[in-house]
Amino acid sequence: MGTEARDDEEIEAEHRASRLAAAQEYAPDARLEEELRLRLTGPDADGGALRFQWGDALLQPVEHMVSVAAGTPVQLELTGISTGSTVVHARPVAVAADAPESNALDAPATSAASTGLGTLTTLLDALESEHDVREWARLFDAVEAVSRALSRYELDLGVTWYDADGYVRRARLTERGRSYVRRLRETRARDQEIIISGRITELRESGFVKVKTGTAKNAPAYDVRFEDPEELVRMRPGLGDNVHFRVRFRQQLDSMGIARSTEHTYLGPAAEQTSLPLEP
Template identity: 30%
Template structure:
């Protein structure tokens, strides 16, 4: 037996009932969720000992323009896309179908998006008939990144690469654009819940880590002349017989080099000015190699 889809509606009615009775309880919404969930589970297990609460991810969206228990469709779309992408990128399995999240409802407490895994897999244990959600490990990895930003951990200690980097960066931009913060609570199947927060502090720190700074250094490149253009560039390739081998596009400026004097497949060594932008994660962009001079055979 699983938590029915109408449970979110019943939970919201319970909160409204407290307001109608004039009950001024300052406990967090999560506390009331726990009380109501435990009450449902205790009652359900009187009829079915295997009854379990379905795992869910509660995402509380906090901001001045957030409605009381409501979110615009545009904002739901802007938030749910990067969140889904983060979970997919952070999963060891990478099976997108098993990692898909569904929006089960939105309730009060600023505005809380209730997301649940679309798929559960059988554990093979008769005592855990609903078993495991493959989303669990992915969400914990996502929370690790959010928590690291919030406590301002050193950049080299944060595991943020590839698609996870892109998804997190997109989520952070959305939150900053709308001046929002998020508090997330993951309630796994039969496990201990975990919370994570991404506030203005964490977002500001993340922004500083993604900020690009200019770099320039003189270095040596070498390889066989693979392509050249009279418009001002040539390409060196480590192995011209292999199209996938490493290559380097070198730009020339003015009359610094007479490209007509070069021969295809000629081995060349050159000093170049390597310019690029780099963030504090060591990710580079806008790389460019500009020709300075060729090196003689004797030069290192």
């Protein structure tokens, strides 16, 4: 029949599925314990050890990334480290309601972690393939934080998720995916002219004026920058003055249309807006 080239993770996934099938012959509701494996590969990762600086830079950001993908906080705990480069073993922290005397085959069929890892592995696959990832825009900041940490230490990340039903999800984030993340973060400027009306609540010698547009506590307030601070001095504004400014509203948009920064720059005075006449 010949031999089949399979890695250890594939073999273990098959063993888990067989173990679950056998257990369900006696207990139809039996489930496996969930496990997350993070495989770090790189020039310094061959010894099967996790450096403290890697842990500081990666573990909490990975947990945050899973939580954002799940749409709810997910806590993970480290259960071991093994070789094969550096392999980090982790699992979701058991919720109090699930804690009493539940063995490995009694874990819930689905979990927030499983939902998050399903979404996350799909996104990582899309990044590695350089596909459109705009539908996962809400995840991008969290993924970028992990990507930056990996680049800092010249590491690639392999993610393997073993869920409670015996299924396995895999994905990687290599230099190709990280390079795509950096390109997606490149920004372009989009300008438009707007009018800001309100009262001055703050003045700064550096050439900034804060204008609050209403009297309510939560009314929008804008920092308006004067390119020439002397122009602001010549205007002799005072706190509480009502002003009407023409400003350039500039957004720095990334490739997914997310505004990475905004700026309001003074262009000149705007005519006061008068009330529209009422028809008889």
